[in-house]
Amino acid sequence: MAFKNYILVCGGTGCESSKADEIYSGLIRECGLQGVKEDVQVVKTGCFGFCEQGPIVKILPEEAFYVQVKPEDAQEIIAEHIVKGRPVKRLLYKAKDNDPRPKMENLDFYQKQFRLVLRNCGLIDPDNIDEYIARDGYAALEKALFEMSPDDIIGELKKAQLKGRGGAGFPTWMKWNFSKQAESDIKYVVCNADEGDPGAYMDRSTLEGDPHSILEAMTIAGRAIGASEGYIYIRAEYPIAIAKLKTAMNQAREYGLLGKDILGSGFDFDIEIRLGAGAFVCGEETALLASIEGNRGMPKPRPPFPSVKGLWGKPTVINNVETWANIPVIIHNGGDWFAGIGTESSRGTKVFALTGKINNSGLVEIPMGTTLREIIFDIGGGIPNGKEFKAVQTGGPSGGVITKEYLDTPIDYENLKALGSIMGSGGMIVMDEDDCLVDVSKFYLGFCVDESCGKCAPCRVGGRTLYNILERITKGKGGMEDIENMERICRAMQKASLCGLGQTAPNPILSTLKYFNEEYMAHIKDKRCPAGKCKELITYYILADKCIGCGVCARKCPAGAISGDRRKPHLIDYDLCIKCGECKQACKFDAVMVR
Amino acid sequence: MAKKMTLEELRKLREEKRADMSRRDSSGKKSQIIVGMGTCGIAAGAKETLNTFLDELDEDDLQEIVVKQSGCMGLCYAEPTVEIIVPGMPAVIYGKVDPDTAKKIIRKHIHGHILINDHIYDRPAIDIVDDLEAK
Numbered sequence: 196m197a198f199k200n201y202i203l204v205c206g207g208t209g210c211e212s213s214k215a216d217e218i219y220s221g222l223i224r225e226c227g228l229q230g231v232k233e234d235v236q237v238v239k240t241g242c243f244g245f246c247e248q249g250p251i252v253k254i255l256p257e258e259a260f261y262v263q264v265k266p267e268d269a270q271e272i273i274a275e276h277i278v279k280g281r282p283v284k285r286l287l288y289k290a291k292d293n294d295p296r297p298k299m300e301n302l303d304f305y306q307k308q309f310r311l312v313l314r315n316c317g318l319i320d321p322d323n324i325d326e327y328i329a330r331d332g333y334a335a336l337e338k339a340l341f342e343m344s345p346d347d348i349i350g351e352l353k354k355a356q357l358k359g360r361g362g363a364g365f366p367t368w369m370k371w372n373f374s375k376q377a378e379s380d381i382k383y384v385v386c387n388a389d390e391g392d393p394g395a396y397m398d399r400s401t402l403e404g405d406p407h408s409i410l411e412a413m414t415i416a417g418r419a420i421g422a423s424e425g426y427i428y429i430r431a432e433y434p435i436a437i438a439k440l441k442t443a444m445n446q447a448r449e450y451g452l453l454g455k456d457i458l459g460s461g462f463d464f465d466i467e468i469r470l471g472a473g474a475f476v477c478g479e480e481t482a483l484l485a486s487i488e489g490n491r492g493m494p495k496p497r498p499p500f501p502s503v504k505g506l507w508g509k510p511t512v513i514n515n516v517e518t519w520a521n522i523p524v525i526i527h528n529g530g531d532w533f534a535g536i537g538t539e540s541s542r543g544t545k546v547f548a549l550t551g552k553i554n555n556s557g558l559v560e561i562p563m564g565t566t567l568r569e570i571i572f573d574i575g576g577g578i579p580n581g582k583e584f585k586a587v588q589t590g591g592p593s594g595g596v597i598t599k600e601y602l603d604t605p606i607d608y609e610n611l612k613a614l615g616s617i618m619g620s621g622g623m624i625v626m627d628e629d630d631c632l633v634d635v636s637k638f639y640l641g642f643c644v645d646e647s648c649g650k651c652a653p654c655r656v657g658g659r660t661l662y663n664i665l666e667r668i669t670k671g672k673g674g675m676e677d678i679e680n681m682e683r684i685c686r687a688m689q690k691a692s693l694c695g696l697g698q699t700a701p702n703p704i705l706s707t708l709k710y711f712n713e714e715y716m717a718h719i720k721d722k723r724c725p726a727g728k729c730k731e732l733i734t735y736y737i738l739a740d741k742c743i744g745c746g747v748c749a750r751k752c753p754a755g756a757i758s759g760d761r762r763k764p765h766l767i768d769y770d771l772c773i774k775c776g777e778c779k780q781a782c783k784f785d786a787v788m789v790r
Numbered sequence: 791m792a793k794k795m796t797l798e799e800l801r802k803l804r805e806e807k808r809a810d811m812s813r814r815d816s817s818g819k820k821s822q823i824i825v826g827m828g829t830c831g832i833a834a835g836a837k838e839t840l841n842t843f844l845d846e847l848d849e850d851d852l853q854e855i856v857v858k859q860s861g862c863m864g865l866c867y868a869e870p871t872v873e874i875i876v877p878g879m880p881a882v883i884y885g886k887v888d889p890d891t892a893k894k895i896i897r898k899h900i901h902g903h904i905l906i907n908d909h910i911y912d913r914p915a916i917d918i919v920d921d922l923e924a925k
Binding site: 197198201203206236238239240241242243244253255256306308309310311313314315316317318319320321322325326328329330331332333334337341396399400403404405433435436439449450451452456458459460524554555556557558559560574 | 793794795796797800801803804807808810824826828829830832858859860861862863864865866867868871873876878879880885886903904905906907908909910911912913914915916917918919
């Protein structure tokens with residue numbers, strides 16, 4: 196027999212520390228006292244992602260959401276809401292006035308996310324086209340084929356002010372318009388599903404969870420610009436996404452939603468999949484097109500831009516997966532509706548892959564204008580293990596770091612650029628006090644050096660030289676002239692590299708130099724790594740007054756570097772220590788330290 | 791079943807399927823177990839979870855309960871995630887569902903109509919598709 200009401204008490208770490216346990220037992224007690232035990236179940240849940248206003252209590256089925264609940268409120272919640280059926284108004288969540296989400300029916304929904312791109316992910320079976328159709332799937336295509344002209348379609352995109360979500364943020368309507376206006380016998384539509392940024396997987400999840408949205412969007416583009424062939428260039432490292440796409444394409448073809456004479460409109464459009472082969476540079480549009488043509492993935496100078504002269508020299512619209520996923524919603528609900536979300540310079544939402552030192556890692560889709568603090572500390576649940584937030588890195592290897600003082604910045608293209616970072620494709624990596632920013636720059640630069648195609652000297656030579664300098668710094672062999680040299684090389688790479696990879700590879704270095712100059716100084720002048728990360732610069736040591744001589748560390752040490760008698764403080768032999776950190780992890784008495 | 795559709799046929803199909811898909815209306819007959827099978831879910835063990843459900847539900851159960859798959863919901867830290875829809879109860883998203891928890895879900899939630907502690911997570915956002923119906 197089901198219960199009449201369910202009371203959910205948030206048991207996330209934030210709420211736990213503010214007495215969720217007491218609230219939970221208090222509510223159970225009150226249910227007993229007030230005679231509603233049979234009708235109500237009180238449950239403790241995982242984190243609701245609203246930590247700033249915790250403790251949280253949610254009542255189902257009416258979806259009443261109470262914030263900042265105290266243990267003493269238990270009596271009133273049961274007496275008023277459960278017994279009398281009257282929600283406790285003072286505890287109910289109220290949206291802020293400057294809420295960047297659109298004004299919609301029941302939008303006092305507390306969750307800060309607004310799932311537009313991810314509207315179907317987790318809600319449909321991607322292998323079942325009927326489920327996609329049921330949720331307004333292909334309704335936008337109907338409109339585009341039978342009720343709108345190509346100019347109408349581009350007009351809606353212009354109203355929507357959608358900007359490319361691959362990182363560059365170029366107005367999508369403009370790109371499509373160039374291709375539409377270009378005169379050619381053949382035109383192409385391409386989806387960039389190469390997603391090379393480390394730590395970014397928004398596109399992968401969209402393709403795995405909602406492949407039809409991309410197919411529908413590309414068909415709409417074909418109609419708008421006058422193309423009948425499309426390509427999806429997807430990295431081979433995404434086998435599940437590839438499989439889902441293939442199934443979706445077959446099902447769409449069976450239903451006549453892809454292929455010849457779609458829905459009897461006389462319009463033909465079909466799509467082919469092309470696989471990448473592990474090169475980050477093939478996410479750059481001209482290199483990607485070269486790869487589809489069967490050539491080595493190397494970028495070309497622009498102009499001419501792909502929208503005028505792209506694949507095989509023909510006008511080509513190439514957009515990122517996330518940009519495509521927005522299209523059906525814009526056409527279906529109208530550009531004005533879309534422009535009602537977000538900020539003036541950046542309309543709509545953005546999906547971020549929130550990873551790193553964060554409690555609730557995952558995909559987060561927020562309307563532009565949401566602040567970093569809300570994403571990291573509310574939705575993300577803050578930093579685990581009680582560590583201090585240090586910086587958040589956005590934009591992958593092309594981006595920069597953002598520090599604590601800028602956490603209240605509303606996210607949009609302009610603001611992130613002003614802070615020395617970029618929106619990028621949506622990677623967001625959170626770092627805490629144990630992360631060394633010099634090491635982070637080295638990692639990203641190393642990535643770019645590996646992935647550089649080698650065509651132009653600034654990137655090929657500059658990148659490698661920068662990496663060598665950073666390596667020396669992290670090993671304690673750096674000097675002050677290294678900082679000057681790095682800055683010069685960075686500026687040269689930014690100005691003279693042929694494509695975005697080389698132009699933006701210096702960004703992490705420049706950004707960390709600006710905001711974390713003291714860490715570089717510590718590495719260079721003091722030969723010290725404050726975060727305790729750079730192996731050459733750290734030493735592990737045992738605190739004699741805390742060590743009880745249990746010998747666990749000595750047994751764990753893979754290099755046999757720890758010695759000592761039983762019950763006597765142990766010692767680390769620095770000639771043998773490989774600084775793996777096993778001893779620190781194993782010690783239950785906090786006796787092993789790093790400096 | 792599969793043939794090239796006209797515009798009218800597509801619209802008719804959409805209407806039919808819309809009723810099936812509506813989640814707010816839990817008074818439909820069949821219960822649903824929807825397992826998230828995105829890459830993050832699979833990495834966290836969603837395949838074992840799915841198999842546990844299929845193994846543990848017997849012939850009678852499967853008359854009333856349908857087991858489905860879906861993509862990643864974005865609650866990657868809580869994978870494997872499973873959404874349980876039982877008529878008469880609110881739709882609930884469970885996270886960190888290992889095989890033991892899956893068995894508990896069958897016993898307590900599906901058969902016993904009781905929610906399980908410590909595993910419930912929240913839907914990350916409103917559903918714009920369902921909500922725009924009201925426009």
